[in-house]
Amino acid sequence: xxxxxxxxxxxxxxxxxxxxxxxxxxxxxxxxxxxxxxxxxxxxxxxxxxxxxxxxxxxxxxxxxxxxxxxxxxxxxxxxxxxxxxxxxxxxxxxxxxxxxxxxxxxxxxxxxxxxxxxxxxxxxxxxxxxxxxxxxxxxxxxxxxxxxxxxxxxxxxxxxxxxxxxxxxxxxxxxxxxxxxxxxxxxxxxxxxxxxxxxxxxxxxxxxxxxxxxxxxxxxxxxxxxxxxxxxxxxxxxxxxxxxxxxxxxxxxxxxxxxxxxxxxxxxxxxxxxxxxxxxxxxxxxxxxxxxxxxxxxxxxxxxxxxxxxxxxxxxxxxxxxxxxxxxxxxxxxxxxxxxxxxxxxxxxxxxxxxxxxxxxxxxxxxxxxxxxxxxxxxxxxxxxxxxxxxxxxxxxxxxxxxxxxxxxxxxxxxxxxxxxxxxxxxx
Amino acid sequence: xxxxxxxxxxxxxxxxxxxxxxxxxxxxxxxxxxxxxxxxxxxxxxxxxxxxxxxxxxxxxxxxxxxxxxxxxxxxxxxxxxxxxxxxxxxxxxxxxxxxxxxxxxxxxxxxxxxxxxxxxxxxxxxxxxxxxxxxxxxxxxxxxxxxxxxxxxxxxxxxxxxxxxxxxxxxxxxxxxxxxxxxxxxxxxxxxxxxxxxxxxxxxxxxxxxxxxxxxxxxxxxxxxxxxxxxxxxxxxxxxxxxxxxxxxxxxxxxxxxxxxxxxxxxxxxxxxxxxxxxxxxxxxxxxxxxxxxxxxxxxxxxxxxxxxxxxxxxxxxxxxxxxxxxxxxxxxxxxxxxxxx
Numbered sequence: 002x003x004x005x006x007x008x009x010x011x012x013x014x015x016x017x018x019x020x021x022x023x024x025x026x027x028x029x030x031x032x033x034x035x036x037x038x039x040x041x042x043x044x045x046x047x048x049x050x051x052x053x054x055x056x057x058x059x060x061x062x063x064x065x066x067x068x069x070x071x072x073x074x075x076x077x078x079x080x081x082x083x084x085x086x087x088x089x090x091x092x093x094x095x096x097x098x099x100x101x102x103x104x105x106x107x108x109x110x111x112x113x114x115x116x117x118x119x120x121x122x123x124x125x126x127x128x129x130x131x132x133x134x135x136x137x138x139x140x141x142x143x144x145x146x147x148x149x150x151x152x153x154x155x156x157x158x159x160x161x162x163x164x165x166x167x168x169x170x171x172x173x174x175x176x177x178x179x180x181x182x183x184x185x186x187x188x189x190x191x192x193x194x195x196x197x198x199x200x201x202x203x204x205x206x207x208x209x210x211x212x213x214x215x216x217x218x219x220x221x222x223x224x225x226x227x228x229x230x231x232x233x234x235x236x237x238x239x240x241x242x243x244x245x246x247x248x249x250x251x252x253x254x255x256x257x258x259x260x261x262x263x264x265x266x267x268x269x270x271x272x273x274x275x276x277x278x279x280x281x282x283x284x285x286x287x288x289x290x291x292x293x294x295x296x297x298x299x300x301x302x303x304x305x306x307x308x309x310x311x312x313x314x315x316x317x318x319x320x321x322x323x324x325x326x327x328x329x330x331x332x333x334x335x336x337x338x339x340x341x342x343x344x345x346x347x348x349x350x351x352x353x354x355x356x357x358x359x360x361x362x363x364x365x366x367x368x369x370x371x372x373x374x375x376x377x378x379x380x381x382x383x384x385x386x387x388x389x390x391x392x393x394x395x396x397x398x399x400x401x402x403x404x405x406x407x408x409x410x411x412x413x414x415x416x417x418x419x420x421x422x423x424x425x426x427x428x429x430x
Numbered sequence: 431x432x433x434x435x436x437x438x439x440x441x442x443x444x445x446x447x448x449x450x451x452x453x454x455x456x457x458x459x460x461x462x463x464x465x466x467x468x469x470x471x472x473x474x475x476x477x478x479x480x481x482x483x484x485x486x487x488x489x490x491x492x493x494x495x496x497x498x499x500x501x502x503x504x505x506x507x508x509x510x511x512x513x514x515x516x517x518x519x520x521x522x523x524x525x526x527x528x529x530x531x532x533x534x535x536x537x538x539x540x541x542x543x544x545x546x547x548x549x550x551x552x553x554x555x556x557x558x559x560x561x562x563x564x565x566x567x568x569x570x571x572x573x574x575x576x577x578x579x580x581x582x583x584x585x586x587x588x589x590x591x592x593x594x595x596x597x598x599x600x601x602x603x604x605x606x607x608x609x610x611x612x613x614x615x616x617x618x619x620x621x622x623x624x625x626x627x628x629x630x631x632x633x634x635x636x637x638x639x640x641x642x643x644x645x646x647x648x649x650x651x652x653x654x655x656x657x658x659x660x661x662x663x664x665x666x667x668x669x670x671x672x673x674x675x676x677x678x679x680x681x682x683x684x685x686x687x688x689x690x691x692x693x694x695x696x697x698x699x700x701x702x703x704x705x706x707x708x709x710x711x712x713x714x715x716x717x718x719x720x721x722x723x724x725x726x727x728x729x730x731x732x733x734x735x736x737x738x739x740x741x742x743x744x745x746x747x748x749x750x751x752x753x754x755x756x757x758x759x760x761x762x763x764x765x766x767x768x769x770x771x772x773x
Contacts, residue, residue, distance in 0.1 A: 196508065199508075200506065
């Protein structure tokens with residue numbers, strides 16, 4: 002400890018960040034700088050990274066207060082594309098709602114919703130080519146849905162049943178879907194970031210035209226893999242898009258614990274020599290336009306881009322979390338950027354391409370679609386009800402071939418099974 | 431009909447370089463990367479000449495970031511490349527551990543085979559070179575404990591080439607530890623005597639061109655009856671020299687690959703000799719020797735005529751000035767042999 006005073010120097014003090022609002026607090030977001038839509042310049046896709054610096058501190062917005070698309074970032078999507086985007090986002094939300102209930106009903110052990118963040122996965126997926134490889138975190142289920150991955154297969158994975166393509170090995174929602182260029186999700190945060198860079202480097206090494214995109218939460222930007230990925234991407238000018246979904250919360254820790262009190266997450270790009278964009282993450286058109294800009298840039302060998310999606314995690318972190326314990330319930334209601342699904346709906350209505358009646362009908366249809374997929378999946382079993390992959394599959398795929406020690410352990414597991422259930426046969430689940 | 435193969439005498443570095451060259455020639459998906467491996471050819475010269483021959487997009491220098499090197503290699507493997515990243519010293523592999531343990535090792539399993547990590551991480555390891563704490567470590571047990579990773583350690587130029595080729599061809603992630611003490615010659619543990627170069631040793635005869643040595647197959651260095659020696663890397667040579675000096679008829683087994691382990695060869699030998707000496711340079715507690723000892727005890731118990739002996743490094747960080755007091759050299763091995771011979 003301090004054993005002597007050092008002259009008249011003031012004592013140092015440690016700053017420990019504290020969120021503005023805790024449970025019960027009245028929420029006031031007037032400190033957030035939300036610029037008007039349409040005011041942000043759209044630099045040339047080939048520009049030097051440093052030219053994007055103003056956009057790293059600003060916020061690209063397309064949809065204005067009257068739900069009209071405005072400014073140079075308006076991607077000018079046609080009505081059909083906009084309706085598809087709306088439908089995909091709404092389907093993602095309906096899927097989340099159903100799976101959350103399934104977890105509460107005990108049909109699975111765990112689920113994570115992306116409520117309020119649907120635009121940050123659906124819009125990029127639509128702006129990318131279908132065979133661009135995505136390296137998501139656990140909150141981008143909208144990509145799978147946007148790419149047409151069967152809902153039944155998603156539910157099968159969540160239920161760890163006998164039709165689960167991952168053979169019941171993975172925690173629910175840790176999907177892997179190579180057929181739609183969706184990389185295997187890992188529980189270890191940020192590891193996908195350098196992997197996406199490596200994939201993009203490989204694509205460049207082979208003279209391919211595909212690019213990679215990866216997602217991370219703002220909390221995980223503190224992981225060392227974030228720094229490694231940014232460095233490698235800059236060094237090799239890798240054709241990769243880095244998405245930082247800044248939803249303000251990493252479980253119970255507000256974004257200040259990832260450094261948000263000092264600067265934006267987009268601003269970090271500049272220090273690496275990477276283009277950066279900060280977008281309104283609840284504005285699906287802004288997200289689409291930013292992804293399109295970054296994809297064109299990457300595809301033309303102009304280099305990587307980091308996009309910070311400024312959004313809000315509307316629900317708990319997971320089914321194991323109660324956000325009422327650490328943040329004000331008012332936050333979600335007061336969030337100044339609104340709800341991405343509602344904003345796109347209002348935009349389509351303002352364009353005369355949609356109506357409240359159509360929305361109600363669509364929502365009803367989507368609920369039925371999800372319900373049907375869930376029922377279909379339940380035929381293959383739910384967690385803990387015996388319908389799972391054959392027992393021996395536990396030992397497969399550790400290596401390409403089963404080494405002797407895994408063969409022995411597999412035999413042991415089968416012996417244990419037979420002791421417990423003498424009638425059990427090996428080819429049964 | 432087998433074509434006659436021409437033989438060259440190579441040291442271990444040259445053999446490794448030859449293996450990389452051959453695999454890069456045969457498979458356009460093989461890429462080599464790491465700190466200083468490109469233009470400069472590696473701090474131990476293992477990648478010398480490769481960038482000039484294959485170009486900068488196949489052999490390249492990387493930023494100083496082990497987590498980046500391994501993480502990027504996992505992504506390249508997911509694309510379909512066959513990366514051969516180098517970690518300059520095994521002592522510096524730890525920043526890459528999360529990518530190795532949580533990602534490379536688990537990728538095939540967690541994706542049910544949709545994605546694989548067909549990478550070979552080369553890294554110089556082991557002591558005996560006055561490398562101090564961070565240029566001498568033998569961290570193999572950290573990897574043998576991880577499901578989904580293979581761990582391979584050669585002890586001769588001939589094996590280094592054949593095993594490295596097999597590792598690169600293998601679709602599972604392989605940690606390939608190169609005992610840097612024996613890059614230039616088979617060090618026998620007598621540090622106060624000059625080291626014989628590889629050129630005077632039969633195992634430096636390396637066939638030209640492609641050949642591979644299957645992973646999971648041990649090599650019987652010397653058949654014998656008195657007791658079984660289980661060793662790998664540098665310690666194969668040290669143990670062999672001590673046995674020769676003592677004139678004991680030991681059966682010396684170079685494990686070559688720790689996972690998968692050639693358990694059949696181990697069992698057969700210990701059943702024959704009834705005694706077992708395990709030698710490694712790594713620290714003792716929870717070292718790979720503990721696993722070997724447990725396996726021998728479980729599988730050869732009724733043949734054992736003496737307690738299994740483990741000769742290892744001490745449970746301390748690797749010291750600089752007291753290197754030869756730490757290193758499991760002739761005295762420590764000799765004492766264990768005396769106990770076995772008396773039992």
